[in-house]
Amino acid sequence: MTTSLIELSYLLAGVTFIVALKWLSSPKTARTGNRIGAVGMFVAIIATLFHQGVLRFEYIIAGILIGAVIGTVAARKAPMTAMPQMVAVFNGVGGGASLLVAWAEYWVLAPGKHSLDVPISIAFTVFIGAITFSGSMMAYAKLQELVSGRPIVYRFQQPGNIALMVVCLLLGIYLVWQAPAGPAMIPFYVLMVLSLVLGVTFILPIGGADMPVLIALLNAFSGLAGAGAGFILHNHVLIVAGALVGSSGVLLTQIMCWAMNRPVSNVLFGTFGATVQVTGAAAGKTAQAIQADEAATLLAYAQRVVIVPGYGLAVSRAQNETRDLMKALEERGVEVKFAIHPVAGRMPGHMNVLLAEADIPYDKLVDMEVINPELERTDVAVVLGANDVVNPAARSDTGSPLYGMPIIDVDKAAHVIVIKRSLAPGFAGVDNDLFYMPKTRMFFADGRDALVKILQELKNV
Amino acid sequence: MAELLFALNIFILATFVGFEVISKVPRLLHTPLMSGSNAISGVSIIGAILIAGAVGDPGRTILGFFAVILGAINVFGGFVVTDRMLQMFKRQPGDDTRR
Numbered sequence: 001m002t003t004s005l006i007e008l009s010y011l012l013a014g015v016t017f018i019v020a021l022k023w024l025s026s027p028k029t030a031r032t033g034n035r036i037g038a039v040g041m042f043v044a045i046i047a048t049l050f051h052q053g054v055l056r057f058e059y060i061i062a063g064i065l066i067g068a069v070i071g072t073v074a075a076r077k078a079p080m081t082a083m084p085q086m087v088a089v090f091n092g093v094g095g096g097a098s099l100l101v102a103w104a105e106y107w108v109l110a111p112g113k114h115s116l117d118v119p120i121s122i123a124f125t126v127f128i129g130a131i132t133f134s135g136s137m138m139a140y141a142k143l144q145e146l147v148s149g150r151p152i153v154y155r156f157q158q159p160g161n162i163a164l165m166v167v168c169l170l171l172g173i174y175l176v177w178q179a180p181a182g183p184a185m186i187p188f189y190v191l192m193v194l195s196l197v198l199g200v201t202f203i204l205p206i207g208g209a210d211m212p213v214l215i216a217l218l219n220a221f222s223g224l225a226g227a228g229a230g231f232i233l234h235n236h237v238l239i240v241a242g243a244l245v246g247s248s249g250v251l252l253t254q255i256m257c258w259a260m261n262r263p264v265s266n267v268l269f270g271t272f273g274a275t276v277q278v279t280g281a282a283a284g285k286t287a288q289a290i291q292a293d294e295a296a297t298l299l300a301y302a303q304r305v306v307i308v309p310g311y312g313l314a315v316s317r318a319q320n321e322t323r324d325l326m327k328a329l330e331e332r333g334v335e336v337k338f339a340i341h342p343v344a345g346r347m348p349g350h351m352n353v354l355l356a357e358a359d360i361p362y363d364k365l366v367d368m369e370v371i372n373p374e375l376e377r378t379d380v381a382v383v384l385g386a387n388d389v390v391n392p393a394a395r396s397d398t399g400s401p402l403y404g405m406p407i408i409d410v411d412k413a414a415h416v417i418v419i420k421r422s423l424a425p426g427f428a429g430v431d432n433d434l435f436y437m438p439k440t441r442m443f444f445a446d447g448r449d450a451l452v453k454i455l456q457e458l459k460n461v
Numbered sequence: 462m463a464e465l466l467f468a469l470n471i472f473i474l475a476t477f478v479g480f481e482v483i484s485k486v487p488r489l490l491h492t493p494l495m496s497g498s499n500a501i502s503g504v505s506i507i508g509a510i511l512i513a514g515a516v517g518d519p520g521r522t523i524l525g526f527f528a529v530i531l532g533a534i535n536v537f538g539g540f541v542v543t544d545r546m547l548q549m550f551k552r553q554p555g556d557d558t559r560r
Contacts (some may be wrong), residue, residue: 013504014475017501017504018478018482020497020501021479021482021483021486021494021497021498022482024483024486024490024493024494024497025482025485025486025487025490026487027489027490027547027550030490030493030547030550031544031547031550034493034497034500034540034543034544035540035544037497037500037501037540038540038544041500041501041504041536041540044504044507045507045510045536048507048510048511049510049514051510051511051514053511053514053515054510054511054514054515055515055516056514056516057514059513059514059522059525059526060510060513060514060529063509063513063525063526063527063529063530063532063533064506064529064533065533066530066533067529067530067531067532067533067534067536067537068533068537070530070533070534070538071533071534071535071536071537071538071539071541072537072538072541074534074538074542075537075538075539075541075542075545076541076545078542080546083492083542083546086496086538086542087492087495087499087542090496090499090500090503090534090535090538090542091499091502093503093531093532093534093535093538094499094502094503094505094531094532094535094539096528096531097503097505097506097508097509097528097529097531097532097535098505098508100509100524100525100527100528100531101505101508101509101512101528103524104512104521104524104525104528105512107518107520107521108517108518108521115464115465116462116465117462117464117465117468120465121465215495219495219498219499219502222499222502223498223502225502225505226502226503226504227472229505229508230468230472230505230508231465231468231472232508233511234464234468235507235508235511236468236471237504238504238505238507238508239468239471239472239475240471240472240475241502241504242472242502242505243471243472243473243475243476243478244475244476244478244479244482244483244498244501245479245498245499245501245502246476246479247475247476247477247479247480247483248483248494248495248498249495249498251479251480251483251484252483252491252494252495255488255491340488340489342488347491347492347495348488348491348492348494348495349488349489349490349491349492349493349494349495350492352488352489352491352492353546353549356546356550357549359549362489362550365489367487367488367489
């Protein structure tokens, strides 16, 4: 009887997870959906406590309390600008939990008493869980700039990674083959350590601007690790949840890659942006600078303004000043919209979260495809900390590494103001022709400083 | 092996459901989608609880204990941070009152 009730609770939890994801399709229902998912999780956890194998509670309660405090405090305190790191860490601990589950199950693997699927699932879960854990921590270190955000490359990097992967596969096969005789801990630990190493070396060559793809991929991995734990324990709610998260991660990875017009293999193994190539565009061309008063005048007398935010906005934490600019312009009757490139920032949807935090209504955050036709009718486009996603070379220059990437067509607006600290190339390492166009004015400043100055000058216009 | 095939069945069907549901999530909400689905992947805490609550090998219990901690960080952190983000998206278009 109890077993059926537990199974029913798991079914209910699985349904709430699907509902939670389904209600994410609209900002109106999303928050309720998330809470329904949390309730489902709560039910599943409580039900598990009634499992006949659960005989003591001290470690469970202590563990949940410790984890709940750490998780809740981290989630509440982290600034929105640090969300990519936060998501990376949470991905990592999820993978780590699955890894430990696999480890604990292998520890007590009884000789000859199990079917083949248990050791197969264990080997798989250890591999994926370890990569998710160390990879996410490495991604965290890169995003937090504890290590350089640029791709880190060394000789024989990709062959080395492939060799590591092959060794892991062979070790996995050995563990499965060895399983009927009971656990072989030494090869198991070797597999675990090599997988942890692979998680780090696999992330090293991936650069900062490719982080949206990487975070989505690690999201998928954390789901697969969870599903793997479900296969080990024959627990269906783990399998369902893992599959849901896995598909979400895979889909997001795919969307991010489409948005850059690069196959996922190129993102993962291409060491994109490792070398800075200065193309001919820089030679002999001069960019025209603009001061705050001129920029304010230009904006104040415009009818339609489109602001294109990029990672620079997150770096200078200018989201509140951006909102103030929007309000100041709207008070003058200027229509203001935001053009959001799918890979702007360091994770999928990064810009949306930042701007929403500053109380900018979400109907003003417009996707690239929707805003592009409107740019021809736009008086002033303001590029705020974005670079590669507005580089016209992506449309025209077949030799550019950016060629084929869909961009926001700011060059079609009547005037362009680029707020940027210098003319330095963006992540892709290529020069941006936009900066040298006759209609473009460069405002050389930190994003927030520039906005504060423009806001002051706006009062005098 | 029958158990494995049954489990694979569930896994594959759930994957299709996942693709179907998630393809309808707008780009606006991609970050909450990631953190929310991430919280869901913390469901491996259930496996951790089963291990930490079992009587037997002490080494295994310790592993279970740490797995419960990691799982709880994932679950609590994930749901709380997602809620925090989604609360920022609650304003209706055209509604100009501050929350």
